[in-house]
Amino acid sequence: MSLTYPPRIHMARLPTPLQPLDRITEKFSTPHGGPRIWVKRDDLTETAMSGNKLRKLEFIAGVAKEQGCDTLITCGGVQSNHCRTTALVGARLGLRVQLILRGEEEQVPDGNLLVDYLAGASAAFYPARQYFAELDKLFAHWRDFYAQRGHKALCIPTGGSDGLGVWGYICGAEELLADCREQGFEPEHIICATGSGGTQAGLTLGCHLLGSRAQVTGYAVCDNAEYFQRKVRDDIEQWREAGNTLPDAGKLNIQVNDGYIGPGYAEADETVYRAIAEAAGQEGLLLDPVYTGKAFAGLLQELHRGCYHDTENLVFVHTGGQFGLFPHREKFSFLL
Numbered sequence: 001m002s003l004t005y006p007p008r009i010h011m012a013r014l015p016t017p018l019q020p021l022d023r024i025t026e027k028f029s030t031p032h033g034g035p036r037i038w039v040k041r042d043d044l045t046e047t048a049m050s051g052n053k054l055r056k057l058e059f060i061a062g063v064a065k066e067q068g069c070d071t072l073i074t075c076g077g078v079q080s081n082h083c084r085t086t087a088l089v090g091a092r093l094g095l096r097v098q099l100i101l102r103g104e105e106e107q108v109p110d111g112n113l114l115v116d117y118l119a120g121a122s123a124a125f126y127p128a129r130q131y132f133a134e135l136d137k138l139f140a141h142w143r144d145f146y147a148q149r150g151h152k153a154l155c156i157p158t159g160g161s162d163g164l165g166v167w168g169y170i171c172g173a174e175e176l177l178a179d180c181r182e183q184g185f186e187p188e189h190i191i192c193a194t195g196s197g198g199t200q201a202g203l204t205l206g207c208h209l210l211g212s213r214a215q216v217t218g219y220a221v222c223d224n225a226e227y228f229q230r231k232v233r234d235d236i237e238q239w240r241e242a243g244n245t246l247p248d249a250g251k252l253n254i255q256v257n258d259g260y261i262g263p264g265y266a267e268a269d270e271t272v273y274r275a276i277a278e279a280a281g282q283e284g285l286l287l288d289p290v291y292t293g294k295a296f297a298g299l300l301q302e303l304h305r306g307c308y309h310d311t312e313n314l315v316f317v318h319t320g321g322q323f324g325l326f327p328h329r330e331k332f333s334f335l336l
Contacts, residue, residue, distance in 0.1 A: 003174065003209065006167060007062035011092065012045040012054045018179035018315070023282045028303040035189070035311035039285065040176050043292075043320040048115070049092075051320020052192075052199045053085040055168030056160035061089055063164060064154040071146050071153035073139060074160070075100040077266055078125070079290070081321045082159045082196075084112035087121035096151065097121040100138050102131040111327045161198025161231075163238025169202020170209065176315065177212055185313045187214045192317040193295035194218030194256060195265070197231035199319060205236050208252055214315075217255040219295035222265035225256040232256075260298030266290045266324075272297045273331045288321035289328045 021037045028034065045054045064072060072090050076083045076099070083099045090097035099116060105125045109117055116123060126138065139155045146153045160168070173190075180187050190207070194200045200218035207214050220228055232254045240246045262269045268289040275297035279285040287293040299316060308314055 003170065005171065006059055006164070007066045008058050009061045009065065009093065011049065011058055011061075011089065014045070015175045015179060016044050017041045018176070018183065021283050021285070021316075024279070027282065028300060030303075030306050030309060032306055032309040034303060035308050035314040038187075038313060038315045040179070040315055040317045042172070043286075043318045043322065045320070049085045049088045050322070051081050051085060052169070052172075052317070053082045053160055053320070054089070055172050056165035056198060057085060057089050057168070059164055059167040060154070060156055060160055061093060061095075064095065065093070067152070067154065069095070069152045069154040071096040071098065071151045072156060073098045073100070073142050073146075073153050074156040075102070075135060075139070075158055077101065078103040078106065079112045079266065079324045079327060081112060081291070081324060083121070084115045084323060086156065086160075087116045087119035090121065091119040096146070098142050098146070098153070099123040100131070100135070100142065101125050102128055111325075112323045115323060159196025159198050161196040161201065162235055163240075163242050165198045166202045166205060166235050166239045169199050170206040171202075172199075172317075173203050173206025173212070174210060176203075176317070177207070177210060177214075180313070180315065186212070187313050187315045188311045189308060189314040190214050190216045190317065191295065191299055191314065192216070192218055193221055193291035193319055194228050195221045195291055197228050198235055199317070200228070200254075200256075201232040201235035203317070204232060204252060204254055205239065208248075215253065215255060217257055219298045220256055220258040220261055221291055221294045222261060223258075225258040228256040228258070229254045257298060257302070260294060260301065262294065268294055268328070268331070270331075270334070271301070273328070274334070275300055276325070277332070277335060285318070286322050286325065287318070288324045289331070290324050291321045292318055
């Protein structure tokens, strides 16, 4: 199926590499076999704006410019990868950025928050209870705040995950499948971390539109499988309602593994930190404790249990997030 993309501002360095993880593959193979594990290096979309969020923001920023917006408003946790990327996109394109952040302001900014400030973004901090109860009102407040000062803002949802942002990983799926064909295989499974649902929605929809039989599975880092199945369907429905054709919609297979969330969002247990060390020590691959590390730790445990043993090729999508690793530095005391 030929895809017609909406307005887009090209900022990512694409295509990102597809690399085999042969040392991990060998270590986690079982007597029953197992897949060759590959990683799609979307942590390399751009040096500072690295990660999956930039793919989505190419399309979001394209619409913002088309609509004459001069301000971007978005939201997330204090260490949000999406907020950091939005701040840097705004700096590159000359757009104001207002962040609505969940949590307390750090006296000494670290990780993503430090980058937010370096990029010139403005940040407002709210306790979690107020943030979740009043997020729509907070967006309205800041949109009106800028309108009263003569600015036009585009409001971007959590993670850039909606019917517009989903285009980022429709495009990403097209690229990934082409990479696999170049390497001489069709992937049976594509694995990603799922935190706001948009990356999984785009990969699922992209594979469906392009006729791939690959099963996309999101490893949840918060909430549960039912929530993300609903969220992915909602994003895809928004995409369809924008005038896009969705053939055989009933055949969409949305798979979510919610067995490895651990203590909660942005909280990890030692299994995750050890998986991060494993990936770095075995493959020189740097993951983060919030998204990729948690999903990769879950994948390694599934492999150890013998899951995917009848699979030849499995692709793990590295969605970035390394800036969020450093505020967790004390959790790696087992390395000393």
